[in-house]
Each structure stands twice: as structure tokens, then as C-alpha cells.
Amino acid sequence: MxxxxxxxxxxxxKERWKFWVTALLxxxxxxxxxxxxxxxxxxxxxxxxxQQSEEQARRELIQPVxxxxxxxxxxxxxxxxxDADNSVLAPVMVELPLSSDPVLRSKxxxxxLLAGPVDVExxxxxxxxxxxxxxxxxxxTAIADFSEALATSIPSGIASEQLAVDSxxxxxxxxxxxxxxxxxxxxxxxxxxxxxHVDLTGTFAxxxxxxxxxxxxxAAPAAGKAGALLTxxxxxxxTVKLTQR
Amino acid sequence: xxxxxxxxxxxxxxxxxxxxxxxVAGVGIALASQATSQTQPPAAAGTSSSASSxxxxxxxxxxxTGSAPSTQAVQGGLNVVVLDPxxxxxxxxxxxxxxxxxxxxxxxxxxxxxxALEQQGFQVVQTRQGNENPSFDDRSAIANAQRNAVFIxxxxxxxxxxxxxxxxxxxxxxAAASANGFIPWDRAQAPYLGLSRKLGNQVQGMLTQRFKxxxxxxxxxxxxxxxxxxxxAIAVEVSSVVVNxxxxxDHMAPAVADAIARGxxxxxxxxxxxxxxxxxx
Numbered sequence: 228m229x230x231x232x233x234x235x236x237x238x239x240x241k242e243r244w245k246f247w248v249t250a251l252l253x254x255x256x257x258x259x260x261x262x263x264x265x266x267x268x269x270x271x272x273x274x275x276x277x278q279q280s281e282e283q284a285r286r287e288l289i290q291p292v293x294x295x296x297x298x299x300x301x302x303x304x305x306x307x308x309x310d311a312d313n314s315v316l317a318p319v320m321v322e323l324p325l326s327s328d329p330v331l332r333s334k335x336x337x338x339x340l341l342a343g344p345v346d347v348e349x350x351x352x353x354x355x356x357x358x359x360x361x362x363x364x365x366x367x368t369a370i371a372d373f374s375e376a377l378a379t380s381i382p383s384g385i386a387s388e389q390l391a392v393d394s395x396x397x398x399x400x401x402x403x404x405x406x407x408x409x410x411x412x413x414x415x416x417x418x419x420x421x422x423x424h425v426d427l428t429g430t431f432a433x434x435x436x437x438x439x440x441x442x443x444x445x446a447a448p449a450a451g452k453a454g455a456l457l458t459x460x461x462x463x464x465x466t467v468k469l470t471q472r
Numbered sequence: 473x474x475x476x477x478x479x480x481x482x483x484x485x486x487x488x489x490x491x492x493x494x495x496v497a498g499v500g501i502a503l504a505s506q507a508t509s510q511t512q513p514p515a516a517a518g519t520s521s522s523a524s525s526x527x528x529x530x531x532x533x534x535x536x537t538g539s540a541p542s543t544q545a546v547q548g549g550l551n552v553v554v555l556d557p558x559x560x561x562x563x564x565x566x567x568x569x570x571x572x573x574x575x576x577x578x579x580x581x582x583x584x585x586x587x588a589l590e591q592q593g594f595q596v597v598q599t600r601q602g603n604e605n606p607s608f609d610d611r612s613a614i615a616n617a618q619r620n621a622v623f624i625x626x627x628x629x630x631x632x633x634x635x636x637x638x639x640x641x642x643x644x645x646x647a648a649a650s651a652n653g654f655i656p657w658d659r660a661q662a663p664y665l666g667l668s669r670k671l672g673n674q675v676q677g678m679l680t681q682r683f684k685x686x687x688x689x690x691x692x693x694x695x696x697x698x699x700x701x702x703x704x705a706i707a708v709e710v711s712s713v714v715v716n717x718x719x720x721x722d723h724m725a726p727a728v729a730d731a732i733a734r735g736x737x738x739x740x741x742x743x744x745x746x747x748x749x750x751x752x753x
Contacts, residue, residue, distance in 0.1 A: 314632060314687075383566040383574070384629035385640055385709045389693040419608070419696060423558075423565060424627070426696040428658075 294335060298324040304401035305340055306394040308349040314386060316351070316394055318401065319344060329405040333369055334361050336402045340394060351394035353380030359414070367407030368430055369399060375414050381422050388425035400433045407434050550743040552621035553594045553736055554614055556697065557582040561605030566630035568713025574628040575603070577721055581626050581710070584725040588733035597621075609657075612700040616660065622671055622736060622743075623705035625697050632711030634720065637683050637728060639676040639690040640707040641668040642698040660702035667704035670742045675706060675735030682727045704743070708732060 302320045309317035323339060326332045337358050343350035356377035362370045381391055392411070399406045408430040412418070418427045557578035559565035565574025579600075586596045597618060599611040615623040632638070645662040655662060672690025680686040690706065698705045710728060715721055 314638075382630040384631055384712075385627060385693050385695060385707055386629050386638060386711075387631040392694070423563065424693075424695060424697075426694040426699055428696070429694070431694070 294324045295326060296324055298326050300324050303336055303339065304398070305336065305344075306397040306401070307340075307344045307351055308390065310346070310349060313349070314390075316390060316397060318397075325402070329403050330361060330363050333363065333371075333399060333403045333406060334358060336398050337361065337371060337395060340398050351391045353377060355380055363406060367405060367434070368410055369403075369406040369408065369433070370410045370412060371395070372412040372415055377411075378413050378418060378422050383422040383424070385424045388421040388423075391421065392425055392431055396431045396433050404434055407432075409433050550620050550622060550736075550740050551593070551595055552597060552618045553589050554597045554599065554618060554621050554623045554703070555582055555585060555589070556599040556611050556615075556623065556625035558625050558627045558697070559605065560600050560603055563605045566628055566713045568630060568715065570718060572713045572715070572718055572721070574630075574713055575605075577628045577710075577713070578626045579603075580722070581628075581725050581728060584729035585624070585626065585732050586729075588726075588729035589736060592733045592737045594733070594736065608697050609700055611697060612660065612702075615705070616700075616702045618703070620743075621703050622739070623698075623701045623703045624675075624732060624736070625695075625705070625707045627707055627709040628721070629709045629712045630714060632709075633685050634712055634715050635683060635724065636686040636711045637679045637724075637731075638687060638709050638711070639672045639679065640693045640695060640698075640709065641665065641672045641690050642705070643692040643694045645699065655702075657700060660700050661698050661705060664702065664704050667743065668698070668706055671704045671736070671739045672706040674738045674742075675708065675732055678731035678735040678738070679708075679728065682731050683724070704739070 300322050301324075303323045303325060304318045305321055306316040306318055309315045311317075321339065323335065325335055341352050341354075341356055341358060343352070343354060347354070353376055355374075357374040358371060359374055360370075360372040364370065377391075381387060392409075395411075396409050399409060410430045411421070411427050413427070421427055557575075559575035559578060561575075563575060565578070567573055579602075582598060586598065589596050597614060599614050600606055611625075612623075615621060629638075642661045642665060645659050645665065661668070669690060676687060676690045680688055693707070695707050698707060708728070710721070710724060713721075
């Protein structure tokens with residue numbers, strides 16, 4: 228008599244336990260169904276915000292030097308490919324408000340050079356290349372640090388790479404007399420070549436006037452001195468310890 | 473317990489195997505390093521051109537890796553051409569339409585140029601035989617180990633008027649001889665710039681006769697490959713990988729080869745060994 232009495236008491240307890248577990252499960256499933264998409268959305272938004280801020284920071288870091296309208300407008304001479312003969316450079320006069328500070332001025336003319344001429348076929352530098360930084364040492368060596376696109380997007384070849392370097396050297400020569408040499412870095416690093424051909428280990432002559440001995444009297448190039456590679460071991464460049472390999 | 477014994481035996485045998493492999497590898501490495509140190513003759517071995525020597529500490533001077541015919545060289549006469557098909561391996565060089573790769577085309581051109589040079593009586597040493605990519609210094613070292621040689625590096629441009637060919641010599645390098653007469657490895661080209669220009673003009677002249685629209689004289693450029701080469705050295709760049717049909721480039725190869733060979737032959741009487749009898753280039 229006692230046993231049959233106990234069974235009905237246990238049954239409801241079991242049933243209640245099952246009910247609560249089921250309820251809990253249903254609650255968890257419903258909760259997950261509601262909150263997982265919300266969480267996913269939030270994560271996506273957070274990720275996007277982070278990406279945006281990185282992009283923002285990058286843009287702020289590499290944004291071209293703004294032209295100051297109050298600076299005197301001067302006729303800058305920029306060197307792009309010649310319309311008549313794409314294998315040589317030709318000067319183009321562009322009226323720009325240029326700073327008197329040589330570093331700012333160098334940045335302004337190089338950024339204008341990077342932006343390219345009206346006819347995009349005549350550009351010498353890849354459109355996605357960015358001037359990341361530029362410094363001028365006390366000896367007149369300008370160190371221009373470009374993004375990797377300068378090396379990766381430029382058409383590979385002796386002619387195209389030399390024209391790219393020449394366009395920078397001759398543009399600096401024409402507009403920033405304080406710059407005597409140009410050293411090109413790629414993403415902060417010294418590169419052996421621009422895109423497999425032209426030597427970037429040394430500095431390029433920009434304004435080598437009085438006082439500087441000619442590099443090599445035996446083989447004076449016919450086509451201008453700007454852009455000629457100086458060796459890494461000239462007395463001046465060895466003192467700045469930039470071009471040693 | 474039995475299992476443990478089995479395991480320990482297996483461990484022992486594995487350890488023994490490992491030790492044996494290590495010993496064999498060690499002996500192999502030791503032998504290999506001995507062999508390489510024996511096959512590293514100084515690039516400055518040539519008595520006639522001490523200028524080609526590299527300074528100590530550069531660590532980049534290596535012996536010739538091609539068929540070195542320097543022992544057969546006739547003193548005073550130009551008879552070796554070191555031919556460099558540029559790029560190779562993972563470095564494809566310029567890439568054009570339809571999968572054209574500079575590294576492949578330069579090898580094809582090199583085969584033609586080699587044939588033409590041999591017909592002119594030159595011995596040819598190539599800086600690469602297949603699709604490998606020796607460093608700039610390795611390629612220069614092959615030329616620097618030769619006596620009475622010139623160096624010609626072959627390139628295909630990605631720009632320029634298709635069907636034209638340009639010859640380049642290295643841009644100016646400051647005179648580099650130090651008090652002891654040695655010149656630094658990284659400016660090995662400096663004493664040869666005059667000769668390089670003469671060679672470049674000869675070759676460019678021959679090329680321009682065949683390829684209208686090419687320049688009349690060799691141009692200058694800061695070419696990394698030429699800077700470390702202690703011999704008259706030029707770069708020949710054919711335009712271009714951007715052609716509609718690869719056959720357009722293939723058709724150019726025999727004429728380019730013939731012009732280079734004739735240009736090198738015409739340079740022979742102009743070749744004066746640097747440093748010999750006080751005749752500076």
C-alpha cells in the first residue's frame with residue numbers, strides 16, 4: 228500500500244523537472260535566436276568602425292601637403308614625358324602656390340608630379356604611389372620615402388624606371404635649389420632597385436653646381452646631369468651614412 | 473608492461489635513426505662547405521686587371537659558374553662575352569599582354585645572341601642557363617672572373633616604341649681608385665665607363681641600322697647590374713613586352729643577335745686592357 232502511494236508523488240516531480248529543463252532550453256534557443264543576430268551586427272559595426280579609423284589615420288598620415296593659397300604663386304617647372312617623344316622628358320609650366328620652406332616646397336612639387344599631367348599617358352610615376360615622407364639633410368640630400376606602389380606599379384624596365392627617377396630629380400632641380408641630391412626609399416626601407424633595373428642604393432644628382440667635381444670626366448652623359456646616380460661612397464653621403472650597403 | 477618495453481625499444485630505434493641522420497647531415501654539410509671554400513678563387517686573380525678586385529668584407533665575390541674559358545684567353549685581345557639574360561626564377565621582369573614574361577624572352581634572345589657571337593669567334597659565358605635567378609652580384613662576379621671580356625645584359629622593356637632597341641651604359645660613377653690601386657666592388661664599373669660607352673655606341677649603331685626609330689648612340693642609366701661589373705658593360709633593352717603577338721618579338725631576335733655580335737666585333741680594336749701598359753680606359 229505504501230509503494231503505490233509513493234509513485235504518484237514522484238511523477239509530478241519528474242514532470243516538473245522535465246518541464247523546467249524544456250522551458251530553459253526553449254528560452255535559451257529563443258534568446259540565442261534574438262541576440263545572436265544583434266551581436267553579429269554589433270561586431271560587424273565595431274569592425275567597420277575600426278577599419279574606418281585605420282583608413283582615416285592612413286589618409287591623415289599620407290595626405291598630400293596642402294597648398295597654402297597665401298603663398299606666392301610661382302610658375303613651377305614639372306617634368307613629365309614629352310608629348311612628341313615618349314622616351315624623353317619635357318618641362319611643363321604649372322602655376323602653383325609654393326612654400327618657401329624647402330621641405331614643404333619639395334613635397335608640394337613631388338605631389339604635383341605624382342598627381343600627373345592632364346594627359347595621363349605622359350605620367351612618369353604610377354598614379355597609386357604616395358609620397359609618405361620627405362626630409363632634407365643639412366648637406367642638401369633630400370630623402371623621399373614613397374609607398375610600395377612606386378616600385379610595384381611602375382612599368383618595369385630600364386627606360387621607364389630611369390625616366391621616373393629623372394622626372395623627380397629634374398623637377399626638384401628646377402624648383403628647389405636647396406636640394407643637391409635625391410635619395411629614394413620605398414616604404415621607409417632602402418631598396419636595391421626601383422623595379423628590377425634602376426639602382427636605388429645611392430643618391431641621384433639634383434643640383435650639383437660649383438664646388439662639386441664632375442662625377443666622371445670620361446663619360447659625361449649628353450642628357451643632363453640630374454638623375455645620374457652618385458655612388459653610395461661619396462664623401463658627403465658617407466657622412467650621412469644613408470647609402471651604405 | 474610489455475607495451476612499455478615495446479615503446480622504449482621503438483624510442484631507442486627512432487633516436488638511433490635520428491642520430492645517424494644528424495651525423496650524416498653534419499658530415500655532408502662539412503664536406504659541402506669545404507668544397508665551396510675551395511671553389512672560391514678570388515675574382516682579382518687576373519694579373520692584367522687588378523682593378524676588378526673586390527674589397528675584403530663584401531663577401532659577394534664568387535667564382536665563375538659558367539664554362540670558364542679564361543685560361544684560353546689570348547692576352548690583350550677581346551675574346552669572351554659574358555651574356556646575361558636578365559631576371560629569371562621568381563623574378564619575371566616586365567610582364568606584357570598574353571602572358572609574355574621578360575625572363576623567358578631574354579633566355580630566347582640569349583640563345584640567338586650566343587649563336588651570333590660564336591659565329592664572330594667569341595667565347596660566350598652565360599650568367600644563367602635556365603630559369604634561375606642569380607643575384608646582381610653573382611652575375612657580375614661571373615664577368616669579373618673573366619679576362620678580356622665584355623658584359624652584355626639583355627632586357628625586354630615594358631614601354632617604348634615596339635620594334636626599337638636601346639643600348640645603355642651605366643651613368644657616371646666617381647673615379648674610385650684608392651691609394652692601393654684597388655677599387656671598391658660596388659663601383660667596379662667606374663674605370664670601364666669609357667670603354668663601355670664605346671662598346672655601347674658600336675652595338676647601338678648596328679642595332680639602329682636594323683631597327684629604325686632606335687637612338688643613334690648609347691644612353692646612360694643608373695643600372696644596378698652594370699655598377700658592380702669590372703668589364704666594359706652594356707645593357708640592351710628591346711621594346712617591348714607590350715606587343716600584340718609574341719611572334720613580333722621572336723622575329724626581332726635574329727637581327728638583334730646579329731647586330732650585337734657585329735657591334736662587339738667592331739669594338740675589338742677599341743678594346744684596351746685597363747691598367748696594362750699604362751693604358752687607362
